Amino acid sequence: MAKVIIPTPLRKFTHNQGTINTDGGTIKENIVSLAEQFPDLKKHIFDENGDIRKFIRIYLGDEDINVLDKENTKVLPDSVVSIIPAIAGGKN
Amino acid sequence: MNTVTFSKEELERYSRHLIIPEFNIEGQRKLKSARVLVVGTGGLGSPLLLYLTAAGVGTIGILDFDVVDDSNLQRQVLFSVDDVGNPKVEAAKKRLVGLNPHVNFIVHNIMLTSDNALDIIKDYDLVADGTDNFPTRYLVNDACVILGKPNVYASIFRFEGQVSVFNYKGGPHYRDLFPSPPPPGLVPSCAEGGVIGVLPGIIGSLQANEVLKILSGIGDTLSGRLFLFDALTFETRTLKVHKNPETPEIKELIDYDQFCGLNLNGKANKEDVKEITVEELKALQDSKEEYQLIDVREAYEYDICNLEGELIPLGAILDSVEKIASNKKVIVHCRSGARSATAITQLERKYNFDNLYNLKGGILAWADRIDTSMAKY
Numbered sequence: 031m032a033k034v035i036i037p038t039p040l041r042k043f044t045h046n047q048g049t050i051n052t053d054g055g056t057i058k059e060n061i062v063s064l065a066e067q068f069p070d071l072k073k074h075i076f077d078e079n080g081d082i083r084k085f086i087r088i089y090l091g092d093e094d095i096n097v098l099d100k101e102n103t104k105v106l107p108d109s110v111v112s113i114i115p116a117i118a119g120g121k122n
Numbered sequence: 123m124n125t126v127t128f129s130k131e132e133l134e135r136y137s138r139h140l141i142i143p144e145f146n147i148e149g150q151r152k153l154k155s156a157r158v159l160v161v162g163t164g165g166l167g168s169p170l171l172l173y174l175t176a177a178g179v180g181t182i183g184i185l186d187f188d189v190v191d192d193s194n195l196q197r198q199v200l201f202s203v204d205d206v207g208n209p210k211v212e213a214a215k216k217r218l219v220g221l222n223p224h225v226n227f228i229v230h231n232i233m234l235t236s237d238n239a240l241d242i243i244k245d246y247d248l249v250a251d252g253t254d255n256f257p258t259r260y261l262v263n264d265a266c267v268i269l270g271k272p273n274v275y276a277s278i279f280r281f282e283g284q285v286s287v288f289n290y291k292g293g294p295h296y297r298d299l300f301p302s303p304p305p306p307g308l309v310p311s312c313a314e315g316g317v318i319g320v321l322p323g324i325i326g327s328l329q330a331n332e333v334l335k336i337l338s339g340i341g342d343t344l345s346g347r348l349f350l351f352d353a354l355t356f357e358t359r360t361l362k363v364h365k366n367p368e369t370p371e372i373k374e375l376i377d378y379d380q381f382c383g384l385n386l387n388g389k390a391n392k393e394d395v396k397e398i399t400v401e402e403l404k405a406l407q408d409s410k411e412e413y414q415l416i417d418v419r420e421a422y423e424y425d426i427c428n429l430e431g432e433l434i435p436l437g438a439i440l441d442s443v444e445k446i447a448s449n450k451k452v453i454v455h456c457r458s459g460a461r462s463a464t465a466i467t468q469l470e471r472k473y474n475f476d477n478l479y480n481l482k483g484g485i486l487a488w489a490d491r492i493d494t495s496m497a498k499y
Contacts, residue, residue, distance in 0.1 A: 035357075038282040039304075039315070048355060085304040092361050112359065114348070116300040117279040118259050119317055120166040120252045120326075 032060050032109040039115055043071040052111070057088055058101040060111055075113070087114040126151040126180075132224050136178050149338035150178060156337045159183035159246040161234055161262055163210040165322030166252030166276050166329060168200040173330035174250075175218045175225050179337065182218070183246055185230040186210040193499055197319035234258060236375035239265040250274045250333050252326065256303040257378035263288060263296035267372045272336055272345075276329040281318055281353040283325035286344050286363060287332050293345035298366040303382045316422075321353050395463045395470075398453055398479040400488045406451070413451040418465045419485075423457065427485060427497045431455065439465045443473055455481035455488075457499070 031051040036044050044050060045068075052063040061082070065072040077083050088095045089112040095103045105111065128150070133140065136150050158179050160170050163186035174182055190198075190205040190213050205213035211229045218227060230242060234253075243249055243265050251262045251273055259277070266273040272290040276283065288295040328349065335341040350359045398406075406413055415431035417424060424433050434442045436456070446452060446469065454462040459482055466478045481487070489496035 035359075038280045038352075048352070083304075084302045085300050087299065089361050092359065094362060094364060096366070097362075097364050112350075112361065114350070114361065116256065116259075116304055117277045117282065117284060118254060118256045118303075119278045119315070120162055120164060120254050120276060120322065 031107060032105045032111055034060060034064050034111045034113065037113055037115050037117075039117060040071060040074060040113065043074065044068050055105060056101065057090065057095050057103045057105055057111065060105050061088070061101075085116045088112070089114060126155050128154070129224075132178070135222075135224070139177070144340050145338060149340060152338050153178050153334065154180040156248070157181040157183070157246045158333060158337070159185060159230075159243060159249045160252060161185045161249060161258070162252035162254060163188075163198075163200065163214045164194065164252060164254065165197045165278065165317065166326040167214075168198045169323050169326035170250050170252055170330045170333070171200060171214055171218055172221065173327060174333060175222045177330075177334055178222065179225065179333075181226045181228065181246075183228045183230060183242070184211045184214050184218075185232065185234060185242070186214075187231060187233040197317065197322050199323065234261060236261060236378065239375060240269060243271060244269055246271065248272045248274065248333060248336060250276075250329055252276065252329070256382045259296060260303065260381060261375065261378045264372045264375055267295050267297075268375070274329055274332045274336065276325045278317055278321050278325050280316055281321060283321055283328075283351045283353070285325060285328045285332065285349040285351075286347065287336065288345075290336065290343060290345040294363045294365045295369075297369050297372070299348065299363050301366070301369060305383055318353055324353070325351065395466050395480045396478065397482045399482050400492050403453055403481060403488075404492050406453070411451070413453060414447045416446065416452060416454045416465075417485075418454060418456050418462050423499070426499050427489065429455065429485060429488060436461045436465050440468055440472060443469070446475070446478075448475060448477060450477065452478050453481055454478055456484050458484040458486050460484075 031053055034050045034052050036048055036050060050064055052060040054060040054063050061075060075082060075086060082088060090098060090103055090109055139145050139150050140147050156179050158174060160167050163184055188210050190201045190208055190210055192206055194201055200214050200217050209231050211231045215227050215229055239261055249262060249266055249271055253259060263273055266289050273288040275288050276285045332344055335343050346363050348361045348363050415429060417428060417431035417433050418436045418439060420435050434445060454465055456462040459480055463480050466480055469475045469478060486498055489498045
């Protein structure tokens with residue numbers, strides 16, 4: 031099982047859990063596995079066409095899946111997948 | 123470069139820099155001849171300004187339009203109780219001049235906009251972005267790309283921080299990482315979502331370190347990398363950031379509120395949402411007219427202060443339509459009036475409500491004008 035690190039803004043959809051174990055051989059399968067466990071998360075990660083939203087980046091280890099094999103990037107049982115959203119705070 | 127000289131006082135002040143072999147007096151000269159603009163004088167801006175000033179950056183621009191508020195003091199270590207109510211840029215300058223009289227400060231008591239950003243930023247070598255909202259993030263980025271200035275970026279939310287260096291020596295910029303912002307309401311600001319007070323101190327200090335490295339030319343910067351820090355778990359990650367061939371070329375500044383889906387707050391759409399003032403709500407309370415009051419904030423905000431409205435957070439509003447009356451006046455409120463306007467627009471678009479009124483200025487206005495004993499946050 032791979033480990034997905036959930037960013038703070040999305041933790042309200044995972045009962046405040048910061049890491050979730052997911053199943054699947056690819057990024058897509060693991061993210062779908064994640065969304066099945068937490069259905070409220072789904073619409074915040076995927077758009078109406080089922081594509082990953084543009085304000086979210088998915089990383090395998092320290093690498094952006096967009097320069098690997100995108101959603102078909104292979105995920106190993108000991109892989110760490112990060113969901114990185116844009117956050118904007120800093121002044122107030 | 124050698125025309126930059128130092129007084130005896132300056133040499134003594136910067137001696138701990140001068141004796142670092144790879145930094146030395148050349149690094150200090152580069153700092154002194156540099157011009158840095160710090161956008162946002164808040165959580166991140168506080169450590170940034172303090173350390174850049176202490177380190178001896180020659181010219182520092184301080185940009186903010188806000189005044190110091192009681193709720194700032196939990197993390198904005200530039201300010202004191204005496205500063206509350208005063209313009210942030212003036213309070214900051216007063217503190218910083220006391221810290222290092224050898225620095226030239228330029229105060230911009232103004233909101234950065236598409237109309238003034240290029241004119242302000244063009245006079246600086248580098249921008250450090252410590253703002254608190256997506257429209258300004260994209261504005262700062264695009265202006266830096268157009269003008270060819272490095273953008274030292276940091277951002278925080280609750281326990282989580284991000285740091286990177288954008289648009290430096292042909293490296294990626296903010297839009298390469300995040301082509302478009304999240305929809306309004308998903309990622310709350312610190313004012314809505316909170317932030318642990320020490321986090322901006324940590325993240326803003328890392329940001330200041332990147333500024334000093336770029337100015338002095340030493341070390342490996344975070345260009346092409348995104349540093350992440352989780353203060354709760356003490357997990358850190360450094361991820362790679364690449365230039366994205368699909369990122370459109372930035373040729374001019376745009377309407378960033380519209381780009382970020384925030385035109386609800388802009389002039390164009392504000393008239394579309396019916397409004398009620400806090401005085402009118404008070405009169406309504408005192409009358410016998412029936413109405414419903416809905417609070418679209420989060421439960422933890424409700425616990426700080428409330429108007430005894432029915433709590434339906436913005437994210438759940440469309441799924442809670444059965445709780446919203448259609449046969450009487452419904453007043454919708456949040457902290458400042460922004461989220462409630464979004465809620466009303468969503469409800470009107472999807473369910474054709476015509477009886478919804480936005481409480482202008484939100485519960486903050488109520489605390490200011492109706493019940494001054496109410497806690498503001």
